[in-house]
Amino acid sequence: MAYQQVKFYQTGTLTVGNRLLDDALRTVQATMDRSNSLDSGHRACQGCGEALGARYALDAAMRATDNQLIATNATGCLEVFTTPYPESACRIPWIHSLFGNAPAVATGIAAAMRVKGRKDVRVVAQGGDGGTTDIGFGCLSGMFERNDDVLYICYDNQAYMNTGVQRSSATPGGARTATTQALGDEPGADFDKGKSVPLIAMAHQIPYVATASVDRLHDLEAKVEKAMAIRGARYIQVFVPCPLGWGAKPSDTIKVARLAVESGLYPLFEAEDGEIVRVTEIRRQVPVADYLKLQKRFAHILGNERQLARIQAIADANIRKFNLVKTSEGG
Amino acid sequence: MLKQIEGSRGVAEAVAMCRPEVVCAYPITPQTHIVEDLGAMVRAGELKDCEFINVESEFAALSVAIGSCAAGARSYTATASQGLLFMAEAVYNASGLGLPIVMTVGNRAIGAPINIWNDQSDSMSMRDAGWIQLYAETNQQAVDLHIQAFRIAETLSLPVMVCMDGFILTHAYERIDVPAQDQVDRFLPPFEPRQVLDPADPITLGAMVGPEAFTEVRYLAHHKQMQALDLIPRVAAEFTEIFGRTSGGLVCPYRNNDAETVIVTLGSVMGTIEEVVDAMRDDGHSVGVVALRSFRPFPHTALRMEMKNAKRVVVLEKSLAVGMGGIVSNNVHMTLHGSSLPIYSVIAGLGGRPITRSSLHSLFLRAMDDDLEETEFLDLKTDIVERELEREKKLTRPGSIAENILRDLGVVDAAKTA
Amino acid sequence: MLSVRIHGRGGQGVVSAAEMLSVAAFLEGKHAQAVPSFGSERMGAPVVAFCRIDDKPIRLREPVLAPDALIVQDPTLFHAIDVLGGLAPLGFLLVNTGRNIADLGIEKAVEHLPKKHVCTVPATEIAMKYVKRPVPNAVLLGALCAETGVIGIESVVKAIEAKFPGRLGQANIIAAKAAYELAARA
Numbered sequence: 001m002a003y004q005q006v007k008f009y010q011t012g013t014l015t016v017g018n019r020l021l022d023d024a025l026r027t028v029q030a031t032m033d034r035s036n037s038l039d040s041g042h043r044a045c046q047g048c049g050e051a052l053g054a055r056y057a058l059d060a061a062m063r064a065t066d067n068q069l070i071a072t073n074a075t076g077c078l079e080v081f082t083t084p085y086p087e088s089a090c091r092i093p094w095i096h097s098l099f100g101n102a103p104a105v106a107t108g109i110a111a112a113m114r115v116k117g118r119k120d121v122r123v124v125a126q127g128g129d130g131g132t133t134d135i136g137f138g139c140l141s142g143m144f145e146r147n148d149d150v151l152y153i154c155y156d157n158q159a160y161m162n163t164g165v166q167r168s169s170a171t172p173g174g175a176r177t178a179t180t181q182a183l184g185d186e187p188g189a190d191f192d193k194g195k196s197v198p199l200i201a202m203a204h205q206i207p208y209v210a211t212a213s214v215d216r217l218h219d220l221e222a223k224v225e226k227a228m229a230i231r232g233a234r235y236i237q238v239f240v241p242c243p244l245g246w247g248a249k250p251s252d253t254i255k256v257a258r259l260a261v262e263s264g265l266y267p268l269f270e271a272e273d274g275e276i277v278r279v280t281e282i283r284r285q286v287p288v289a290d291y292l293k294l295q296k297r298f299a300h301i302l303g304n305e306r307q308l309a310r311i312q313a314i315a316d317a318n319i320r321k322f323n324l325v326k327t328s329e330g331g
Numbered sequence: 332m333l334k335q336i337e338g339s340r341g342v343a344e345a346v347a348m349c350r351p352e353v354v355c356a357y358p359i360t361p362q363t364h365i366v367e368d369l370g371a372m373v374r375a376g377e378l379k380d381c382e383f384i385n386v387e388s389e390f391a392a393l394s395v396a397i398g399s400c401a402a403g404a405r406s407y408t409a410t411a412s413q414g415l416l417f418m419a420e421a422v423y424n425a426s427g428l429g430l431p432i433v434m435t436v437g438n439r440a441i442g443a444p445i446n447i448w449n450d451q452s453d454s455m456s457m458r459d460a461g462w463i464q465l466y467a468e469t470n471q472q473a474v475d476l477h478i479q480a481f482r483i484a485e486t487l488s489l490p491v492m493v494c495m496d497g498f499i500l501t502h503a504y505e506r507i508d509v510p511a512q513d514q515v516d517r518f519l520p521p522f523e524p525r526q527v528l529d530p531a532d533p534i535t536l537g538a539m540v541g542p543e544a545f546t547e548v549r550y551l552a553h554h555k556q557m558q559a560l561d562l563i564p565r566v567a568a569e570f571t572e573i574f575g576r577t578s579g580g581l582v583c584p585y586r587n588n589d590a591e592t593v594i595v596t597l598g599s600v601m602g603t604i605e606e607v608v609d610a611m612r613d614d615g616h617s618v619g620v621v622a623l624r625s626f627r628p629f630p631h632t633a634l635r636m637e638m639k640n641a642k643r644v645v646v647l648e649k650s651l652a653v654g655m656g657g658i659v660s661n662n663v664h665m666t667l668h669g670s671s672l673p674i675y676s677v678i679a680g681l682g683g684r685p686i687t688r689s690s691l692h693s694l695f696l697r698a699m700d701d702d703l704e705e706t707e708f709l710d711l712k713t714d715i716v717e718r719e720l721e722r723e724k725k726l727t728r729p730g731s732i733a734e735n736i737l738r739d740l741g742v743v744d745a746a747k748t749a
Numbered sequence: 750m751l752s753v754r755i756h757g758r759g760g761q762g763v764v765s766a767a768e769m770l771s772v773a774a775f776l777e778g779k780h781a782q783a784v785p786s787f788g789s790e791r792m793g794a795p796v797v798a799f800c801r802i803d804d805k806p807i808r809l810r811e812p813v814l815a816p817d818a819l820i821v822q823d824p825t826l827f828h829a830i831d832v833l834g835g836l837a838p839l840g841f842l843l844v845n846t847g848r849n850i851a852d853l854g855i856e857k858a859v860e861h862l863p864k865k866h867v868c869t870v871p872a873t874e875i876a877m878k879y880v881k882r883p884v885p886n887a888v889l890l891g892a893l894c895a896e897t898g899v900i901g902i903e904s905v906v907k908a909i910e911a912k913f914p915g916r917l918g919q920a921n922i923i924a925a926k927a928a929y930e931l932a933a934r935a
Contacts, residue, residue, distance in 0.1 A: 068530045072398065073537075080539060088535035093528040095401050096537030097428070098420050101394035104386070108353060108398025108406070109528060111382040115352045115404055121530060139394065142387030335775035337768070499810055504771045504783040506806075602808030687811045 003222075027218050028059045035062040035091060037071075042089035043081040047250025049240030049257065050078055050155040053214045054126065057153050057238065060221040061124050062092065064228035068121045070094070070109050074102035074131030077162045077242075078155060100135035102127045103143040106150040114149075122228060125152045129170035130160040132237075133197050140197075144204035144233045151227050151234045154197065157242035165245040169195050172265070173314070174307050175297045177245075182300040191310055198237050198271075205274040206233040213239040213266060215257035219280070223270065239266045247296025259291035264315035267322040282324045288312045334509050338470035338500045341507040342435060343368035345474040347378045348515040349433075349481045352404035352522075354383050355392040359414040360447045361497035362437035366409055389414035393421035393434070400430040401536055403527040405481065407432070411497060412439035412453045419457065426461030426552070428536060429525065431484035431491070433477065434462075438598065438649070439497040440682040444733050448683020449497040450649040451598060454626075455658050461552055463491040463559050464627040466597040468583070470495075470505050475578035476624075478510065479566050481519055486562060487555060488525040494626075496599040496649075498683070510574055518573045556628045563625050581630035584637050586612060587619030591642040592699050594620040595634070595663055600647065600679070600686050607691045618695060623659070631666045643673045645698045647691075647709075649680040656706040673701060679709035686710075715739050750803040751899055752813040756832050757822030760792040762886035766820065767798035769912050770890055773904035774802040782807045795830055802899065816840060818897055820889050822872070824853050833858050840866065841897045843932075845885045847871035868896045868935060870928050879924035880917070887913075891925030895932035902929050 006020050028034050037058035044051035062069050070093045073079045079096045082089040097105045106125035113121045125143075127136055132154040143150055159177045160166040167177040173191030176182040180189040201209040207230045212220040220238060227234040241257050243250040260266040261280070265288060268280035288311045292298035301307045319325050334341070343365050346354075354373070356366035370385075372378035382399075386392045389410050396406040410418065415436055425432050436454045440446040454464060463483060467473035473495045480491040495501060526534060540548055560581065567579030585605050587593060594604060601622040611618050621637045623630065638644065644667065646660035655661070660676030667674060675698055680686045690710050697703050715736055722729045729735065753770060757763035764785040771781035779802050786797040799813040818841040819833065826832050833855070836842065842859055846869050850856050859867050870892040872885030887909045894902045905925060910918045 070402065070528045070530065079537075083535050083538035085538035085540045085544065088538060090535050091533060093530055093533040094535050095398070095528055097394060097397050097424050101390065101397070101421065104391040104394035105398035105401075107384065107386075107391075108355075108395035108400070108404075109402040110398075111353045111384060111395065112399040112402035112404035112406075115380055115382045138387055139391050142391050145387070146384070333775075335772045335781065498786075499784065502785050504768045504781070506775055506780055599810045603810045605808050685812050687814065688809070 027056075027221050028063050029056060029217070029221075034059045035067060037062055037069075037090065037092045038082060039089045039091050041087070043084065044077070045242075045244050045250070047241075047243040047253045048077075048081075049214045049242060049253050050128070050157060051081070052217070052253070053155055053212075053220065053238040053240045054078055054153075056214075056217050056220050057224050057236070058092065058124065060224040061122070061151065061228050064225040065122045066120070070113075070121060070123050072097065072102045072105045072109065072123070072125045074127030074136055075099035075162075076128040076131050078126060078128065080162055099131055101139050102131060102136055103150065103152055104139040106152070107143050107146070107148040110149045123150050125150050127152070127154055128161065129154060129156045129158055130168045133169045133195060137197075141200075141204065144201060144206050144235070147206060147232045149231050149233070151224070151236065153224075154235070154237045155240045156237050157240050157245060159242075159245055161242050161245045169193070170197070172311075174301050174311055176300065177297070187300045187304070188298075188307070198235065198269075201235040202271045202274045202276075204233070206235065207231075207273060208234040209271040210236045211239070211266070211268050212236055213257045213261050213268060214241070215254050215261060216280075219268070245297070247299070248294050252294050256291065256294050259286055259294070262286045263288045263291045264319040264324055265291065265311070267318045267324055269322055276322070279322050279324055281326055282319065285319065285325055288315050332509050332511070333506060335504060335506055336509075337364060338473055338495065338503050338505070338507075339364035340368055341470050341474045341509060342477055342495070343372065344509050345477045346407055346433075347372050348510065348512050349407075349478060349519055350405065350521075351378075351381055351407040353396065353399035353406045354381060355386050355395045355406070355408040356383065357386050357389050357392045357408075357410070357414065359389065359411050361439055361449075361501045362409040362411050362435055364501065365435055365437070389418040390421055393418040393425060393432070396432045396434075397421060397425055397428065397430055400425075400432050400524075401428065401526075401528050403522065403524045403529070405485075405522040407434065409435035409437065411437040412441050412447075415453045415457060416441065419460070422457050422460045422462065425490045429488045431481075431488050431522075431524075433480045433484055433491050433493065435477070436492050436494045437497040437501045438494050446682040447497075449499050450681045450683065451494065451496075452650050452681075454492060454494045455650040457492070458627055458658070461489070461556065462627065463487075463489055463556065463625070465491065465493050465579075465625055466623060467493065467495045467500065468599055468601040468622055470500050470503060471507050472578055473500060474507055474509065475570065475574070475576075478515055478518065479570055479579045482566050483559065483562055485522055486566075487559060489555060489559070494598070499599045508576070514573055518570065559625070559628050560630060560632070579624060581623075581625045581633040582637065583622040583624050585620050585622075587621055587637050589617065589640045590619030591617040591640055592619070592645065592695065593638060593641045593643070594618070594645045594647055594695070595623065595659070596620065596647040597623045597626060597659065598649065600649070603686060603688060604647070604691060607688050607695065610688075610692065611695060616695075616699060618699070626659075629662050629666070634663070634666045638667065638670075638672065641672055643675065643698060643701065645675045645677060645695065645703070647677045647679055651678050651681065660706075675703040676706045677703075677709050678706065684710065712740075750801055750807065751817045752815065753800040753802070753818045753820065753893075754813045754816035755798045755800070755820040755822065756826050756830075757796050757886075758792075758826070759794045759796050761796070761822045762884045763796045763798045763822055765912060766822070766886035766890060767800040769887065769905070769908040770800045770893075770900065771802070772908040772911060773890070773900045774800075776904045776907050777901065779804060780807050786812060795826060818893065818899065819843070820893060821845060822885055822889060824848075827853060827855055836862075839863060841893075842867045843889060843893055843896055844869045845872040845889055847874055866896070868892060868932055870932055872928060875924050875927055875931075876921075879927065880920040887921040888924045888928045891927070891929040892932035895929045902926065
């Protein structure tokens with residue numbers, strides 16, 4: 001999907017509508033013949049960022065592949081709320097095997113398509129952060145290392161949500177979870193832990209790595225469509241707020257996602273073959289407090305100068321590392 | 332064609348002739364030669380239309396096979412011991428999803444302590460996972476059972492584990508009649524999946540099932556495996572028609588027609604036992620042996636039919652349920668539930684301990700005198716064991732059991748003992 | 750049935766020796782079973798391999814406890830493990846050495862065997878000469894043919910060829926035949 005520069009005038013909402021674009025450039029979701037890969041009637045919570053992200057991502061992948069798509073899914077919210085037997089919200093061929101093997105199952109499907117000469121059929125693997133950064137990490141790395149023709153999409157809500165909000169290696173410092181309670185001298189998740197799977201994916205030198213967020217869904221679609229035009233191992237990590245797990249209002253999901261991006265806490269970038277090729281600039285950096293105060297999981301931070309400063313430092317470091325704010329000197 | 336080749340090589344050639352479309356490889360002694368041979372065949376262009384994938388763990392190996400099989404490709408992998416345990420989650424998943432994957436288990440002991448030699452603890456640990464389990468006594472049978480396994484698996488839509496003793500079979504060179512490709516093609520038609528991931532006809536596989544339906548789903552899985560009790564002999568009969576030899580089936584008796592002492596066993600030790608049975612029959616003893624070819628489903632009826640004249644049963648197995656006793660003998664108890672036959676459980680060959688004719692001979696003589704414990708460990712070094720138990724009674728920190736035993740055996744310098 | 754036990758150290762081709770012997774027997778229409786008795790891959794550790802040869806299918810799966818023929822590829826093993834254990838009263842012993850039995854310190858242990866059943870061959874030296882590698886396994890099989898008559902040298906030649914294709918195989922064949930001649934003359 002191409003980009004078209006559009007002059008935007010504030011109209012009282014933060015929404016840039018498809019109505020300002022040519023038909024051809026509108027999003028997949030704006031079209032009547034979208035595949036509805038993830039159909040309505042599923043059991044996700046109100047305001048679930050993952051349901052939103054998955055719907056956009058899968059439909060974009062379907063359009064990009066002319067509806068020749070097979071999906072795997074790790075155990076987790078997305079799997080549980082879409083497929084309570086005997087019903088299924090998945091309109092595309094879809095398999096849930098185990099918690100830790102979604103990438104490997106996808107590798108197998110891709111191999112089967114290859115051996116049967118069905119080059120047109122592509123594979124998407126999906127998992128939450130738990131299934132991706134922790135228990136599925138070995139299989140993920142194996143898939144990357146072999147450069148299997150799989151797009152892996154991680155829906156990152158920064159904890160194991162389906163089991164009751166436990167810490168994963170994607171949980172940010174300071175966040176309260178059931179296994180990193182807001183108690184003691186260092187309330188919330190430890191700051192000196194955690195890993196960045198996008199950076200690790202880049203270290204595997206796979207053809208395409210990107211981060212995305214549900215606050216800018218066109219961008220998510222574009223990234224998925226670009227990824228599907230590439231053959232080999234690809235990784236997209238989508239920031240998906242979880243109102244229940246984060247203690248945020250369901251109606252704040254998009255806002256929370258945008259603030260995460262605009263504070264610098266969740267850098268949006270694309271990398272090819274191990275090098276960053278594009279970043280999403282932050283037009284106006286937002287203090288992290290604005291983001292944190294919308295979520296009960298950070299309630300203890302706001303009165304804690306030291307931790308607040310640590311989180312701000314992370315945001316500032318991201319901005320510097322990824323060059324997210326263009327200075328007037330053109331840096 | 333008759334060949335003198337390594338058992339692993341025979342299996343690789345048999346699997347290759349079954350036209351697998353996806354083969355996943357992760358190394359673990361003693362199966363590695365199988366996947367190495369298959370990899371070489373793919374690279375050399377001898378095995379065509381096959382994707383050979385080097386995976387990062389056994390868990391990945393079976394998971395990749397789950398994906399490829401669900402997408403309609405005939406899929407195969409091999410493992411043993413620790414590897415089988417590492418993929419345990421996927422083992423249950425494959426049978427739960429009804430995927431006809433065929434997997435070789437090169438039977439090997441499970442640690443700790445780590446041990447690379449043969450026993451059947453590994454496949455026994457997965458006996459209840461819903462896979463069909465077949466045990467080969469010879470490398471010829473290993474070859475034949477793999478071919479039958481694909482047929483059985485795809486007919487029932489259930490995965491099949493073909494078990495062969497590590498080193499004893501996998502690494503043994505022996506004469507094998509390797510079938511011809513056209514024979515295999517006649518016997519094994521192309522894979523027609525019962526369900527398949529295909530954009531042309533989307534399905535959802537692996538949905539969540541709650542209390543209201545789970546019992547019925549599991550009952551039907553059990554019921555499906557029980558159908559194998561009929562299918563396995565039928566497939567064996569068809570195999571005989573096409574390949575001209577008897578192979579497969581549920582049980583394999585030897586000189587057991589009128590036997591008063593019936594030995595029940597599985598795997599390669601059957602050969603040694605047959606030698607002992609011949610010698611003892613020459614001495615006038617009424618003894619016979621039955622090998623379980625299929626362990627899951629357990630062939631209760633077929634086994635009961637072998638007990639017509641029996642006055643006692645000796646179950647000789649290479650596995651142990653710690654805290655209980657013999658695993659196979661426990662299953663045989665169920666077969667003979669209600670009968671008053673004494674059933675002796677003999678645990679033998681653990682961790683590669685050789686099972687000798689002379690030990691078996693003495694054992695069976697004692698059995699005929701009903702002079703066996705209910706559970707016996709063949710060739711247990713009782714003095715060594717007693718010494719260790721004494722040590723543990725006296726010392727709060729008796730040290731590592733294995734180290735103490737090895738010192739007592741003189742394998743390690745005893746002078747350094749405390 | 751004839752049982753052969755082969756002793757050596759990792760890297761000396763003990764396992765291949767047993768395999769080649771079984772292939773040679775197979776080529777003569779016999780049944781043969783060759784099994785290694787070893788552990789993880791490691792150079793220098795003691796290795797044992799077995800080969801059984803018979804006119805009917807071989808069912809026995811125990812280690813060869815009472816060998817009819819014993820091949821010792823590395824004489825340093827005599828003082829490390831019980832190499833000679835179980836050797837049949839009229840069994841054959843073939844040792845890879847340029848020294849004599851007395852020098853090896855095993856004279857007493859083998860004095861009960863028929864003189865023609867005890868044979869020493871400098872197989873490593875022969876291998877170095879023809880194959881340029883210190884791997885004595887194929888060479889010793891050549892000597893075994895002459896010493897025991899249990900297998901024909903031509904079958905051993907074919908087995909070597911099947912195992913080692915090309916120049917390496919040809920060199921091993923020449924070496925094996927040389928050992929055969931040497932043992933035949935002894």
